[in-house]
Amino acid sequence: MPLKASPDTQAHLLDLQASDTRIQQLDHRAKKLPEIAALASLAAEADQLRAQLLTETGAVEDARLELSRIESDVAVVESRMKRDTERIASSSSAKDVAGFEHELAGLTKRRDDLEEIELSVMERVEELESTAQTTRERLERVKESVATAKAERDAALASLASERTHAVANRNTIAGKLPQDLLALYERQRARYGLGASLLQYGVSSASGVKLNGNDLMAIRAAAPDEVVLCPDSQAILIRTAESGI
Secondary structure, three states, X not given: OOOEOOHHHHHHHHHHHHHHHHHHHHHHHHHOOHHHHHHHHHHHHHHHHHHHHHHHXXXXXXXXXXHHHHHHHHHHHHHHHHHHXXXXXXXXXXXXXXXXXXXXXXXXXXXXXXXXXXXXXXHHHHHHHHHXXXXXXXXXXXXXXXXXXXXXXXXXXXXXXXHHHHHHHHHHHHHHOOOHHXXXXXXXHHHHHOOOEEEEEOOEEOOOOEEXXXXXXXXXXXXOOOEOOEOOOOOOEEEEOOXXXX
């Protein structure tokens, strides 16, 4: 036995469909917010900068360790130079003095070479520290942008959530006024085909956007006004009005 409902009752299905469509649109917007895309981009940039900073910090630490070793070598050489200088001052042996002086000359050259290397490494440490500091500052600025983007995303989501809550409440109000069997059919068709109700206007089904053929229109025309019929193309409940063209 065909499902029946008054034309006015069936017409309320268009309001229900409009509410469902609105809810779907809000859900889609929530997933596709530009703030979400901006946040993802900033998060990726922050991750890249963190990795870069880690590498640069490691390079600074390596250079500092190298500098520390050179400074230690310089200290050892200077200690030996001091010892040789003291031995020269206290020795009465010309041969020993000559030996100490020869060794002191070698140590002096070694110290000069080390100090030249030390200066070069110090300059490299400064350059690496400057590079790391620049990256660190960039990362802090990106972190601030991330915090701002999160706040903007949360505000946008909260606004959409509020709008969705009202849309759902409106949808429930409409659904609560419909006969259970009609509502069940609507829900089933919507779950299967995406749309539960379709307006027939001048022979065109709004759900499919297709003009129904003559045979279909004849069958629809033959159905009683209170008989629930389905769109042959979209399978949504077809809502007939004075503008349906039948």
